[in-house]
Amino acid sequence: MDTLSGLLQGFDVALSGTNLAMCIVGVLLGTVIGVLPGLGPPATIAMLLPLTMRLEPTGAMIMLAGIYYGAKYGGSTTSILLNVPGESASVVTCLDGYQMARKGRAGAALGISAIASFIAGTLGVVGLMLIAPPLAQLSLAFSAPEYFALMVIGLAMVVLLSGESLTKGLLAMLVGLWIATMGTDLFSATSRFTFGQTALLGGIDFIVVAIGIFAIGEVLANMEPQEPAGMLPVPKGLKNLLPTWQDMKDCRFAFVNGSLVGFIVGILPGAGSTIASFLSYGIEKAVSKHPEKFGTGAIEGVAAPEGANNAETAGSLVPLLTLGIPGSGTTAILLAALVLWGFKPGPLFISDTPALFWGLVASMYIGNVMLLILNLPLVAVFAQLLKIPAYAMYPLILGMALVGVYSDSSSMFKLGLLALFGALGYAMRKLHYPAAPLVLGLVLGDAMERALRQSLMMSQGDISILFRPIPAGLLLVAAVLLIVPLFKKFNAMRVQVLDQKA
Amino acid sequence: MNAFIRRGDFWSGLTLVALGAYIVKEAWSWEYLTVDGPGPGFFPLWYGGAMIGLSLLLVAGAVLKSDSAAPQKHVNWSELRRVLTCWAAFVACIALLNVLGFVVSFALMTWFIIAVLFRKSQRLAIGLAVGGALGFYALFSLALGVALPAGFLF
DSSP: OOHHHHHHHHHHHHTSHHHHHHHHHHHHHHHHHHHSTTOOHHHHHHHHHHHHTTSOHHHHHHHHHHHHHHHHHHHHHHHHHHSSOSSGGGHHHHHHHHHHHHTTOHHHHHHHHHHHHHHHHHHHHHHHHHHHHHHHHHGGGOOHHHHHHHHHHHHHHHHHTSSSOHHHHHHHHHHHHHHHTOEEOTTTOOEESOTTOGGGTTOOOHHHHHIIIIIIHHHHHHTSOOOOOOOOOOOOSGGGGSOOHHHHHHTHHHHHHHHHHHHHHHHSTTTHHHHHHHHHHHHHHHHOSOGGGTTSOOTHHHHHHHHHHHHHHHHHHHHHHHHOOOOSHHHHHHHHHHHHTTOOOSTTHHHHOHHHHHHHHHHHHHHHHHHHHHHTTTHHHHHHGGGSOHHHHHHHHHHHHHHHHHHHHOOHHHHHHHHHHHHHHHHHHHTTOOHHHHHHHHHHHHHHHHHHHHHHHHTTTOGGGGGSHHHHHHHHHHHHHHHHHHHHHHHHHHHHHHHHHO | OOGGGGOHHHHHHHHHHHHHHHHHHHHHTSOSEETTEEOTTHHHHHHHHHHHHHHHHHHHHHHHTOOTTSOOOOOOHHHHHHHHHHHHHHHHHHHHHHHHHHHHHHHHHHHIIIIIISOOOHHHHHHHHHHHHHHHIIIIIIISOOOOOOOSOO
16 A cells, blocks of 8 residues: 555545544553643543553554654643743743743743644654555564564663663663563463462553553652742733744754654654753754753744654654554553553554554644644643643542543453552652563563563574574664663763873 | 662662573473474473573672662652551552452551551541442442452452
C-alpha cells in the first residue's frame, strides 16, 4: 500500500463518527492534564488504559495518542502564566514565556506556542507517515538476535538519559526486569518469584505497576505542602492571543528548528521531549542575531521548544510502531496498550493492521487542527482549571486509579499491589530513582528474555549468534552509550582534582 | 552518627543488594542451561548479579561521599507523616472495599483527605466526599457499566 492510499484509508477511519469523538475526547483530556501541573500523560494514560479495553482498539488508540500529544499543547499554558511547567517538556518554555507574560505579552506567548505546536506537530506527523513504512520494511530482516540487541539499545539509551545518576537508572531498570520475570516461565513452566502466591503465577500486570508508580506516587509526592503560585492574567479575546506579523517572521527558523530537532530526537529511543525542547532552544539561541535577548522574553525562545516537544511525539511513535521499541514511559504504556489489545507492534504492524496505523496517522493531523482551534480561543477557559484545589483533585485521581485497576481484573490482591507500587513510586521520587527505566524494563523484560533465549536456542547455546553484523553493531552502540558517561564522569573528576590542586 | 547513615543512597543501596542476593539465590535453584538452550535461571542470574554489583557501587559511593562538611538533606518528618497518612487512608479504603463497597469507602477516604489532611470545613469535606462518590457511581457503574467493588452496604 502506498503512502497516499494509506493516508486516504486513514482519513476514512479517523473521520468516522466514533473515532472523531475519540480524537476530541483525547485532545481535550490531553490539554486538561497538560495544564494541570502534577498530572502527566503517563499517569492519565495508565489510569484510562483498563477502561479502554471495552472500546474498539482503533478508537481507543486514537484517544490515548490524543492525550499524549494534547498534553504537549496544554503544558505551555502554566509555563507562561505561572512559571510552573505543566509537564516536563515545557520546562524551557518558562524561560522566555513567563518573561513575555510579565511584560504584558502573555497573549502573544500563548498564541505563538499554539501555532508552533501546530506547525511542528503536523510536520512531525508527515515525518512519521514517510519514515515509518520504509523503516518497517527494513526491519523485516530482523530475527531474535537483532530484536534482543534492539531492546538492549533501547534500554541503554533510556538509562543514559534518565537522570543525574546512571547507577540509579540502571538499578531501576533491573527492578523492572525482575518484576517482568515474575510468574510462570513459558519455556519451562517454572514458577519464578511468586512468593507462594497463586495470584502471582500469571505475573504482575503492567497496568498495576504503571498506575501505582505514576499516578499514586505522584499524588503522594504532591501531598507535601507547596507554596501556591501567583497566576498572571490571560488576555481576553482572540485578537489579543494572535502574534503580530513581525512575531511570525521572527519565528520562521524556530518553526523549522523545532520540527526537525523534535522529530529526530523523538526517533531516538530514550531521548524524550524535554531533551528535544532544550536542544532546539540551544540551537535557536546559538544561531540568533540577538542571543542576549533569550531568557528575557524572546518569542523564538517559546516557539522553538514548544514546536520541538510536539514534533517529538510523532517521532517517538516511529520506533514504537515499526520496531516495538518504546522510548519513554508514555510510549511504553502505549506499547502495553497495543499488546493488551492483541496487536504486535513491530515490522509487520503496518502491513497487518493498516487501518489502525493509517487511522492513527490521519487522526493526528485532525487532532493537531483541533488543538489549534481549542488552544487559541479557549486558553482562558483551560487556565481556569488551575484554580481547581489540590484537595478536590487528589481523591479523584486515587478513585480513578482504584476503578482502573479493579475494572481490569476485579482482584483485591491487585489493588493491594497498587498501594505497594504507589509507595514505591513515592520512594523512587524522594530518592531520585527515575521511573521510566523501571517501566521500560518491565515492558521490554519479558520480550528481551524471550529474544535472548530464542537466539541461544537457535545457536544451541553458542553466544556468537549475538555477534552477527546487525546485532553486534547495535550491541556495540549500546555499550558505547553506557561507557561514555563513565568517561565524562572520569573527566569531570579529573577536572575537579586539577581545580583543587590549583 | 556517620554521615552516610543518613543518606538515602546508602539505605536504598543496601535494600537493592538484599534484593539482588535474593534473586541470585532463587535463580541458583533453577536450571541455568537445558538441552534446548538457556533455562529459567539464566536471565535472573545475570540481572541479579548486575543488581548486586551496581547497588554495592551505590553504597560505596554513599560511604565515600560521606563528607561531614557536605550539606545534608534531612528528612522532613511532618511532610513524611502527611504522605504516610494519605497512603494509609488509601490502603484503608482498599481494605474496606469488600465490606463497605466502593461508594462508601471512597467517600470516607475523600472526607478524610479533605477534612483531616487539608483541614477544610466539614461541610465542604462531606459535600465533596458524597458528591464525588456518587459521581463515580453514576459515571462508571450506571453510564459505562463498569463493575465497582460491592460490599454489604452498597
